[in-house]
Amino acid sequence: MNAVESSPLVTTPPRTRIRFGIVLLPNFTLTAFSGFVDMLRLSADDSDFSKPVRCAWSVVGKTLAPVRASCGIQITPWETFDESEPFDYIVVVGGLLHSGPQADDDTLAFIRRAATNGATMVGICTGVFTLMRAGVLDGHRVCVSWFHYWDFIERFPHTDVQMLVADRLFVIDRRRITCSGGRASIDVAAAILLRHFDHATVQKALRILLVGEMQSGNAPQPHPPGLEPATHPKIKRAILLMEQHLGRALTLEELAGKLDLSPRQLERLFKAQTGKSPQTFAKHVRLRTAAWLLTSSDRTVADIASSCGFSDASHLGREFRKQYGMPPVAFREQRAGSAPDEQVCDEYFLASGAGV
Template sequence: MSAAAKPVWFGILLLPNFTLTAFSGLVDMLRLASDEGDNSRPVRCCWSLIGDAKRPVRASCGIETTPWEDLGDPARFDYVVVVGGLLRKGSEPSQATLDFIQAVGKTKTTLVGICTGTFALMRAGVLAKHRICVSWFHYWDFLEQFPHVDHTRLVADRLFVMDDRRITCSGGRASIDVAAAILKRHIDLSTVQKALRILLVDRADTINAPQPHPPGLEPSAHPIVKRAMLLMEQHVSKTLTLEEMAKKLNVSSRQFERVFKADTGRTPQAFARAMRLRVAAWTLLNTDKTISAVSSDCGFSDASHMGREFRQIYAVSPSTFRREKRMAGLDEVNYQEIFPNRTEFY
């Protein structure tokens, strides 16, 4: 795209308690790709912060940003980006915001949901029949808020999904990736790559790049098993019974246990136990939390309970595990090393 060509216009809509990283990654990618040198002029692309009222919107970290202009006519934008963040009372989009998103959906403007901005798009009814990318961390939150959504449309193992004029992104650093993917549609590749280098990003991850899995979460192709693993991870601090998990997954306890064991070789209870230990091991090595705090975070009844579980696998206490691994210089968990293939683990 030449400097004289029409710039690509982005309207950025920040929801209450939005994630600052997701917003800043997106807008800095637009800024750096828009102009030459260090001028930051909106030449190749332009952006505007829009809102249903010109009052400050607070990010989840407390920083406030004021919209530049009212929502107005959605057709003036090529892309409308909705950036979300925390899911809690007071973070919901206003009715005016939902009405605006609905209006965007009736135009040729492409809608982009970043982080939990995807929830707002879903609530506005503009994601019908589209595939939807959600963070693994918010996967079950999404199903609880929208229980009637077709589960096969949910994608929790990719950074972002581009489906016609709907783009959904898991959030965080992935906002840089999705911005790069959009800009490649309109701007020469060398300019986009230069912007990435300035941001100290070697390359933008592609649409097929996987989301990083949380500690202890193993990949599975079976939709029920995948959902069960995500459910276990989100409830790692409060163990769910087999019946509770089956109810949330809308299957019988017998069917759930049979499918899970056929796919993983383990019962759901054994897998959940393994996950708790893996998360506990990661926490011990990567934080300075006390043993009691780790045991509580990971769903053990107390530190003694976690200690007994730990000794069955490692033959050492959690405190010894932490001390020995740190003395050995292990600053990143390698599960193949720290979890020996022992039958008592299962």
């Protein structure tokens, strides 16, 4: 078993139907929901009738009012929290973070009750935020999308960042499962089902979905836009780890250790994939992030310097001037006065790593 799937789930005895309760949050991501449910549907029955023989699933909510997905499609819960029977798994599917209310107090209370009663909690996409708000992730490793890493830190500032994973598809830690979202919902559903069913049953569902082999939790999340593409999974993970540790840059030895490589192997592989050393690439990631923060926030230069791993504002200023040809304040003023079309070009310049 790999390091992410550090603690096995309790396996349900054969011929016991596994029950999944699915909680949809406002503006949930339809792909994450449909991918997970289709894996359940296709694994539940030997024939092609999608009968809930091996497992059953139900969409539950505070009321039976439809829940709107981020794409506009609405799903009506099948039963309410108070009416539902106990579930083996509670799956919370999130989506957009900044577009209105998230989980209400009744939803959080339902999650806490289910966790107390022994259900395994599954957070998909920003459903992880709701599990955190409900207080059921304490002491567990937590997987979030790289895209929402800083949102998570901002909303939960006391998070132990050593327990936060933003470079892998999903994490299984005892009875807590967290997933970065999107297509990875299929992979995490397959990983859960393999705890209870034989490989052929789960593989059949993957083949019908034209997925092929499932990705393991150790597989890297796709690299963020603006990071130079790397075909080797170890380098993809290395770049994501650099993004995740902006405030305290990992040493070459620490980075190599997380990737199960020697420092020399990592340097050689990184140079072949990106044309740069890991240290140089990491510095450019920090500078690019500082440039983005200067144009997208009103944070002080000193605050940005600290967040991006520079010793102080002067240190950031020296490195920034080398990279962008001007000090941070001048860069901010210049971008603030740009026309919309020019801002688009600037954002592309930053995202593409031009000049790096």
